[in-house]
Amino acid sequence: MKKTIVGFVISALVLAALALWALKGHISGNIQEIVMAGIVLVLVGFAIYLGVSRVRSRLNREPAEDELSRKVMTRASSLAYYISIYFWLFIMYVSDKTSLEAHSLVGGGILGMAVIFLLCWLGVKAFGMKNA
């Protein structure tokens, strides 16, 4: 239950930070800012979905985590790490070709890693892990 509460608190903090960011006028219609805000919203949605599914399992008197959910997380994490190495190589290539600031590249890289993890998690869930 502690994990679930921590997940919800972090999601709320991220949403609050995003709202503050928008209220301060940092989201000014620039496509890059809108995409970043969109990605953050998707990731928060994913975190909330995981939290809700844990609560639902508890209500159904099932364990919040079991061997399948742990293996899906492990497999998705290892796959995401592997892909992220190539992703950072791509970011390095882009940094040479463009004049983007370092903090934008690092921010984009971190958000990209989170998106890669989300996609890996969805992939593992969709295709299963028969030969794991």
Next chain:
Amino acid sequence: MHNRIKELRARHDLSQQELARLVGVRRETIVFLEKGKYNPSLRLAHDIAKTFGLPIEEVFLFDDEAAKKRVTV
């Protein structure tokens, strides 16, 4: 590896949720097992077989052809 979980569950008149509770996993895990998208741990396979009162090899059926291919490669 194939399994007879769906068939045995129907024979014992158990829902996926009930079987999940009996073996201590989430319903989703039973769904994955029945669809053949996940091979269980030895512990879970043992618990499921025990629930149906059968030995593991009568619930989980190993594909001999696939095993032979793995050995010959």
